[in-house]
Amino acid sequence: MRALIIRHDHPSHAGYVGERLVERGYELHEVTVVPEERFYSPDVRVTFPDPADFDVVVPLGAPWSVYDTATIGSWIGDELALLRAAFRADIPILGICFGAQALSAALGGRVERAPMYEIGQHSIETDDPGLIPAGPWYQWHFDRFTVPPGGREIARSPIGPQAYVVGRSLGVQFHPEVTPDVAGAWLDHGGDVQAAELDLDLAELRLVPDGARERAAGLVDAFLARAVSHRR
Template sequence: MRALCVCHDALSDPGYVGAALRDLGWQVDELVVVPEDRHHAPDVEPSFPDSAAYDLLVPLGAPWSAGVDDARIGRWLAPELRWLADAVAGGGAVFGICFGAQALARALGGTVTRSPSPEIGWVGVESDRPDLVPSGPWFQWHFDRFTVPPGAVELARNAAAPQAYRIGRSLGVQFHPEVTPAGIRRWVAGGGAAQARGLGLRPADLVADADRLAADARRRTETLVSAYLNEIFAC
């Protein structure tokens, strides 16, 4: 089985999700949309491969908005939305994470808007299916929220936003099951420290919490990935 993880920026990687897939025997390929030298000018023109060449698409998070940064992102967001919609319409499977979940929701008729309650840090969710989507805590870093697309089933939520939904063979989650302590350090160093301080958070605490919670976070991600593959992907 073959998965493509779409890393929208060079600071992100498949982390625990990629590791869980590899542990289950999957081949995991990676596509970086915006290279490091274009981080502050992300209007690039990548080429998205034929989705039928992969059993699973995993669009990851991004430092941009899937709902209000269209002009800044420019040439790649609309093609990605069509790519995701076409994959689902063709019976394919998508596991969208944060920006990826928002993009999938928008591609399928939902909306993405600024959230009145941005979230950074470790947050619990109210899950209707804790066997499928554990209640956390999950790491969050988002300023937007999505509406669940038509035909989807909301699986988890909190006071800030919907947190998980399923539609067909696809799953979208607002939180970051993939992120490792090293990934959080990259986000903090890559401009996230100012965002965290803007919400009254200490960047050093985010890193310390990531180290402290790493083993449990990885186990929750393994549970999520395995349950998704066994129940939603396999349907």
């Protein structure tokens, strides 16, 4: 079995989510959209693979906004097309943060600036703790999504939806994949400046919630089980 991991920037990787997919027998095929040398000028050209070659697609987070076509317009349209094609082909998608926002946009939802940021460890309200436990989950975002047509919101926070299911796919606003090295890499690539401007504790932001690996594994297992049960 093959999983397509869409890494939008070099500091991000699939972390605990990728680890669990490997434990479940998946071979990870990673595509990095914006290479390290273009991190500050991300208007690159990308040739995405055919999603039909994979059993699951996992688009990860990104430091940019789905709607910022002035910055990432060279590739975001192609990524949305990939996600639409995967969804129509009944290939399960696990969208994480930017990836969940992109999946929503691809399927007719909306992505917009949130009324406030969520950064660090946060618990959420969930209707389906077997799939999405209350957390705490690591978060780092300034945008929010609407649930796409045909989808169902299953978790939320005061600023908006935190998770939705649509078909065999799942979008989550938080970061189940985050390991301490991912959190540290985000801080080292601009997150420290953002955090300082918001008067947030940098040392605390390098910490990942206790039990994060186990919660990520449980989420992956439940997602895979749900995807199989909802096969068309």
